[in-house]
Amino acid sequence: MLKYSLKRLGQSVITLFIVITIVFLLMRLMPEEGYFGQGYEKLDPIQRETILKNLGLRDPIYVQLGRFYRDLIRGNLGVSIVYRPRVPVAEILKAKIPYSLYFGLGAITLSLLAGISLGILMARSKGKFWDRIGTGYVVFINAVPAAVYYLFLQLYVTNILKLPILFKENNPVSWILPLVSMSLGSTASYAMWMRRYMVDELNKDYILLARAKGLSNKTIMVRHVFRNAFVPMAQYLPMSILLVIAGSIYIESLYSIPGMGGLLVDAIQRQDNPLVQALVLIYSSLSIAGLFIGDILMAIFDPRIKLENHGGAR
Amino acid sequence: MIKTKLDKMLNNIDESLFSFAEYDDSAAEKTGYSNYSYWQSTWQAFLKNRIAAFLLILMLLLVTFTIVQPYLPNQKSPIKIYTDEKTGIQLRNHPPDGEFWFGTNSIGQDLWSRIWSGTRTSLFIGVMVGVVEAFIGIFVGALWGYVRKLDRIITEIYNVFDNIPTTIVLVLLTYILRPSLSTLIFAMCATGWLKMARLIRNQIIIIRDREYNLASRCLGTPTGRIIIRNLLPYLVSIIMLKMALAIPEAIGSEVFLTYIGLGLPLDTPSLGNLINEGRVIMMVPSLRYQLIFPAAVLSVITISFYVMGNVFSDAADPKNHV
Numbered sequence: 001m002l003k004y005s006l007k008r009l010g011q012s013v014i015t016l017f018i019v020i021t022i023v024f025l026l027m028r029l030m031p032e033e034g035y036f037g038q039g040y041e042k043l044d045p046i047q048r049e050t051i052l053k054n055l056g057l058r059d060p061i062y063v064q065l066g067r068f069y070r071d072l073i074r075g076n077l078g079v080s081i082v083y084r085p086r087v088p089v090a091e092i093l094k095a096k097i098p099y100s101l102y103f104g105l106g107a108i109t110l111s112l113l114a115g116i117s118l119g120i121l122m123a124r125s126k127g128k129f130w131d132r133i134g135t136g137y138v139v140f141i142n143a144v145p146a147a148v149y150y151l152f153l154q155l156y157v158t159n160i161l162k163l164p165i166l167f168k169e170n171n172p173v174s175w176i177l178p179l180v181s182m183s184l185g186s187t188a189s190y191a192m193w194m195r196r197y198m199v200d201e202l203n204k205d206y207i208l209l210a211r212a213k214g215l216s217n218k219t220i221m222v223r224h225v226f227r228n229a230f231v232p233m234a235q236y237l238p239m240s241i242l243l244v245i246a247g248s249i250y251i252e253s254l255y256s257i258p259g260m261g262g263l264l265v266d267a268i269q270r271q272d273n274p275l276v277q278a279l280v281l282i283y284s285s286l287s288i289a290g291l292f293i294g295d296i297l298m299a300i301f302d303p304r305i306k307l308e309n310h311g312g313a314r
Numbered sequence: 315m316i317k318t319k320l321d322k323m324l325n326n327i328d329e330s331l332f333s334f335a336e337y338d339d340s341a342a343e344k345t346g347y348s349n350y351s352y353w354q355s356t357w358q359a360f361l362k363n364r365i366a367a368f369l370l371i372l373m374l375l376l377v378t379f380t381i382v383q384p385y386l387p388n389q390k391s392p393i394k395i396y397t398d399e400k401t402g403i404q405l406r407n408h409p410p411d412g413e414f415w416f417g418t419n420s421i422g423q424d425l426w427s428r429i430w431s432g433t434r435t436s437l438f439i440g441v442m443v444g445v446v447e448a449f450i451g452i453f454v455g456a457l458w459g460y461v462r463k464l465d466r467i468i469t470e471i472y473n474v475f476d477n478i479p480t481t482i483v484l485v486l487l488t489y490i491l492r493p494s495l496s497t498l499i500f501a502m503c504a505t506g507w508l509k510m511a512r513l514i515r516n517q518i519i520i521i522r523d524r525e526y527n528l529a530s531r532c533l534g535t536p537t538g539r540i541i542i543r544n545l546l547p548y549l550v551s552i553i554m555l556k557m558a559l560a561i562p563e564a565i566g567s568e569v570f571l572t573y574i575g576l577g578l579p580l581d582t583p584s585l586g587n588l589i590n591e592g593r594v595i596m597m598v599p600s601l602r603y604q605l606i607f608p609a610a611v612l613s614v615i616t617i618s619f620y621v622m623g624n625v626f627s628d629a630a631d632p633k634n635h636v
Contacts, residue, residue, distance in 0.1 A: 011473055011474060011477070012477060014474055015474045015475075015477040015478065018474060018478075019478055023486065026486060026487075026490050027490070029490055030490060139617070139620065139621065140617070142620060143562055143613075143616045143617040143619075143620035143621070144566075144612075144613050144616055144617060145562070145565060145566030145567075145569045145570065145612070145616060146566065146570070147566065147569040147570045147573055147589070148566075148569060148589060148609050148612060148613065151589070151593055151596070151605070151609070152609070155596055155602075155605075165597075242479055242481070245479065245481070246479075246481040246570075249481070249485075249574065250570065250573060250574070253573075253574070264485075264574070265573075265574045265575065268485070268489055268574055268575050268576060269574075269575040276489060280482055280485070280486050283479065283481075283482050284478060284479060284482050287477070287478075287479035287482070288477050288478075288479075291477050292477075
């Protein structure tokens with residue numbers, strides 16, 4: 001277990017290094033106007049050259065990369081250029097992170113609860129009404145792009161339920177819809193997998209034996225089927241984290257929640273390179289960490305996984 | 315005497331009793347036997363699902379229509395700005411009527427032709443991404459699965475790259491490469507081929523050491539030939555499923571990227587662009603048609619490909635054949 005965790009941690013760290021380096025190198029390919037903000041046209045070539053030199057952009061690329069890592073370790077993510085000129089990126093982010101964190105965690109919890117309940121409901125009424133409704137929902141969510149149904153949710157549900165259209169911090173009612181929208185995607189896949197595992201489990205011989213012994217349907221469902229079907233669900237936690245992260249970029253900007261997702265959209269539209277770079281790094285680290293935690297959880301939950309073969313023949 | 319009797323008998327024979335019976339493939343199914351080829355069985359199983367058959371016809375019609383639409387009579391240009399003939403003012407937000415079937419957008423362009431032009435663009439992106447992903451995925455996946463020496467190395471590389479979230483890569487690549495059709499396709503392929511390669515690799519490992527492949531290897535068949543002639547034909551159904559699912563995925567990514575400001579330039583209509591234009595004015599109920607029409611076309615396309623892909627992969631599974 002320890003050996004596996006360490007190996008998996010090493011993998012994550014290597015990935016993180018590669019991602020940081022690639023992001024850094026790619027960002028250097030952006031046109032140099034990006035470093036000046038508003039007054040680019042007013043400067044003459046010599047002034048521009050001096051500014052670039054002062055920023056350290058005329059040093060060899062490995063020196064720049066080293067400096068970038070040193071700054072990262074100290075928590076210095078550079079300064080914003082366009083969004084809020086000359087304000088350190090870290091400071092801008094500090095105000096934004098809590099919103100994204102709470103909404104993200106909320107959506108992950110909600111989708112876990114809703115998805116597993118829906119999956120159980122579907123498995124119990126297999127082939128009947130609720131199963132069909134649930135399958136329809138899963139197909140719809142998987143097939144139609146999230147960007148489209150989010151829009152229609154915001155457009156019509158706010159109208160029907162008289163919910164506020166935009167996020168307001170002191171009005172908890174306005175938190176409901178963004179939270180629900182964010183969780184829809186992973187709810188669908190939790191429900192799908194839960195149903196599949198429960199149906200698989202129900203078809204096994206030991207269930208037949210349990211019935212022959214005279215156990216009640218409820219006991220079989222709770223003590224055998226649910227328990228066994230729940231174990232492999234742990235592996236979908238990372239996927240759910242990734243889905244929520246991708247969804248949050250869109251949702252936060254749609255409902256104008258002052259979180260990191262909305263900030264990323266703003267920064268991209270205004271071409272604020274350091275800000276985009278910092279946000280891309282944060283999102284990648286979050287996803288890498290999420291995948292790591294998910295894999296470890298799965299190893300804890302399911303003793304059947306052969307840890308030694310993890311890399312080779314998974 | 316005997317001869318005449320014999321002649322009589324021979325003349326009375328009903329010729330039709332001696333003709334060959336017509337062999338009917340579908341009648342043979344009732345006895346639990348069939349001699350369909352693999353593809354015929356797949357096709358039969360696919361058509362048994364009414365919804366899938368209906369969607370297939372719908373998609374064939376829709377794709378044909380999007381291709382021929384510009385050549386039909388009385389079609390308007392998707393990028394021309396129409397003006398009122400009397401006043402010379404742009405026909406902004408003109409509601410749907412006989413002239414403009416789906417109305418006009420906020421600067422007076424015909425929404426009907428824009429939607430079909432956009433569908434063309436989006437389907438083109440989807441198909442290109444599907445094809446390129448399949449090529450790279452099959453190539454890497456085949457090497458990865460078949461060549462044992464490469465397995466460890468590629469697996470380690472895969473484990474590292476698989477941890478990088480695709481949405482972020484997509485955003486970063488399109489941000490750096492300036493929006494255009496080719497950059498969108500490039501960015502989507504750069505993130506998508508990994509899953510395809512993994513799928514192909516897993517399947518190849520399963521069938522790599524079957525007896526007929528061992529025999530083939532003993533007879534000295536070159537590796538490339540084994541992969542192309544012995545292994546890949548078994549993977550056609552999986553590859554087609556993946557390609558069918560790549561289309562809705564690519565269309566969805568395009569809408570997402572357009573929303574965050576990394577989509578195609580405005581003079582290239584695409585479903586993402588249209589939905590984004592519709593979103594801007596969606597709070598005015600009388601203008602909502604500009605969001606609803608493109609969204610409806612997009613949803614029909616993505617749902618159709620998703621359902622067809624899944625039904626096809628079920629149909630291609632020999633367990634479900636007669």
